[in-house]
Every structure is written in structure tokens, then in C-alpha cells.
Amino acid sequence: MNLILLFKSDFIAADTVVINDRRFHHIKQFYQPVQAQQLKVGLLDGEIGQGTVTQLSDQSITLQVTLDKQPPAPLPLTLILALPRPKMLKRTLQTVTSMGVKQIYLINSYKVDKSYWSTPVLQEHSVNEQLYLGLEQAGDTQLPEVHLRKRFKPFVEDELPALIKDSRALVAHPYNAAICPPAEDINTTLAVGPEGGFIPYEVEKLQDAGFAAIHIGPRILRVENAVPVLLSRLFPV
Structure with a gap:
């Protein structure tokens, strides 16, 4: 603390x-x-x-x-994250909060187990507990907003166009993707898939919405490790 x-x-x-x-x-x-x-x-x-x-x-x-x-400045980032398993979700929420992420969308994906959506970890008080721990770690006070989206296609088609407007829209994908771009302090929307990644259909839908696929090298990382690596690559220290 x-x-x-x-x-x-x-x-x-x-x-x-x-x-x-x-x-x-x-x-x-x-x-x-x-x-x-x-x-x-x-x-x-x-x-x-x-x-x-x-x-x-x-x-x-x-x-x-x-x-x-004043508290530390937030990252100019909207994080779109396929819902991880509960234990990983706790760690990831703490990590991204401590790194300054203020907008978090937890979304469904083909490889997201349906049971994850009924976990007590998604209850508001439990989510806030992880966010508070992240703030205390970082010396921050600005509480992130966490949004739950249980339907992939309506979210991508109906909400994403407005979310990514005037931002650098990227989807982390290890195959047929460009190398992660250099760090810039600019508005960014980053989509990260579940363990095993987004399926091709989901990647195509994100690309149709305006996302560019990127990778961070040949090693495949767990979500809880990939997210902080991506953030450290995308934004100046």
C-alpha cells in the first residue's frame, strides 16, 4: 500500500x-x-x-x-478485454489499474467459458476491491470504469465505432499481425483476447471495425502478462 x-x-x-x-x-x-x-x-x-x-x-x-x-495522469487508453478466468481477472484488474487504465470493457468471446460470467468476482463490490488495491499500489485515486458486455457481435457492431473514434485501434493477435508500434502518448483502444486468443471470425470483425492486428513477438504470453507488456510497449515510461 x-x-x-x-x-x-x-x-x-x-x-x-x-x-x-x-x-x-x-x-x-x-x-x-x-x-x-x-x-x-x-x-x-x-x-x-x-x-x-x-x-x-x-x-x-x-x-x-x-x-x-493531483493524482497521476491516466493512460489515454480504453482496454477491451475478453473476460479472463476469475483468479486471472483479479490480478489483471489490479495490474491495469496500477498502470493508469481508466476505461475497461470486459467482453464475451467464443473461448470465454460461460461460467465466468456468473463468478462473484464480477459483483461490483468485488470488482471495486481489486480496483482499490491497484490504486493503493500506484498512489492513484481515480477509480477506473468497468463495463460488462456479454454479447460480442452487438458490442463490436454497435458500440465500438464510437469508442475507437479518433484513437489508435489495435487488437493483440499473434498471427498474421504487424509488430507492436512504437510507444506514443496518444489515444488508444486495445483489444486483448482470452487464453488461446480471439478466433478468426472475431479478429475479422474487429478489423472490419477499424482495428489493426499487432503482436509482441514469437512468445505466447498469458493474458495477465501480455497486457502489462503491451501497455509498456505502447506508451512512454
Whole structure:
């Protein structure tokens, strides 16, 4: 936890918060706080600053906070991701959030197991839990938006044209594809398939919508590894 993420419900006064949940236990274990110690904090969807320890007990910590800095700039990216299996989804959500992705579309694909759509991981509170962990890791506060799209064809035909307007539209595909383009800080829409990749029909539909197929080399990576590699290739460090 490189930033203590604050929520409006934590505030007991305009500049004072009380924390008594898993964040408190993490702070107590890893920061070993003492009176007057300063900790990095940030308000969800708000500014970043410092929290000064004013009270500490076995059940909670009280901080006086000053929020005066903007969070890191987001990546100019919309990520379209074929729904991974639940454990991989958790890790991937945390990773892309920590890398600054703010728009995430989880979509269906021929190789996506139907059972994945009924996983408790897709419940809003569970998704948000992974997003919060990613924000805390990165020292960010801007919560990504996660959209669920269970029907591939209507999504590609009806929504994608507007989503990719004025952006660099790319689909990660290891076959018959161009090498990943050089890093540029420009609006990008990136589609990443499931384990085993998109089927030819799906790649063709994406290309018809305006996507260019790219690859990152001869090695085939798992989705949770391929996504951060792609982002590090597509955007300047």
C-alpha cells in the first residue's frame, strides 16, 4: 500500500478521518505508526496529500489530512478485454489499474467459458476491491470504469465505432499481425483476447471495425502478462 485510499465516509470532520477496517490493520502492520507521523493519503476520485496521525488505538487510527496534489495522469487508453478466468481477472484488474487504465470493457468471446460470467468476482463490490488495491499500489485515486458486455457481435457492431473514434485501434493477435508500434502518448483502444486468443471470425470483425492486428513477438504470453507488456510497449515510461 503506497497510498492510503480515503472515502468520504471516513471523514468525521472536514480535515479528519477515522480508519478502522483492513486499511487500519495494514497501516498498523507495515507502517507501525506513531503520534504525529505523516502518511501518504488520497481521496477516492479526488486529490492526494498527507495524513498526520493524531490518535491511535487497537481498533482505529485518526488522521488529520491535507489534500493538495493531483493524482497521476491516466493512460489515454480504453482496454477491451475478453473476460479472463476469475483468479486471472483479479490480478489483471489490479495490474491495469496500477498502470493508469481508466476505461475497461470486459467482453464475451467464443473461448470465454460461460461460467465466468456468473463468478462473484464480477459483483461490483468485488470488482471495486481489486480496483482499490491497484490504486493503493500506484498512489492513484481515480477509480477506473468497468463495463460488462456479454454479447460480442452487438458490442463490436454497435458500440465500438464510437469508442475507437479518433484513437489508435489495435487488437493483440499473434498471427498474421504487424509488430507492436512504437510507444506514443496518444489515444488508444486495445483489444486483448482470452487464453488461446480471439478466433478468426472475431479478429475479422474487429478489423472490419477499424482495428489493426499487432503482436509482441514469437512468445505466447498469458493474458495477465501480455497486457502489462503491451501497455509498456505502447506508451512512454
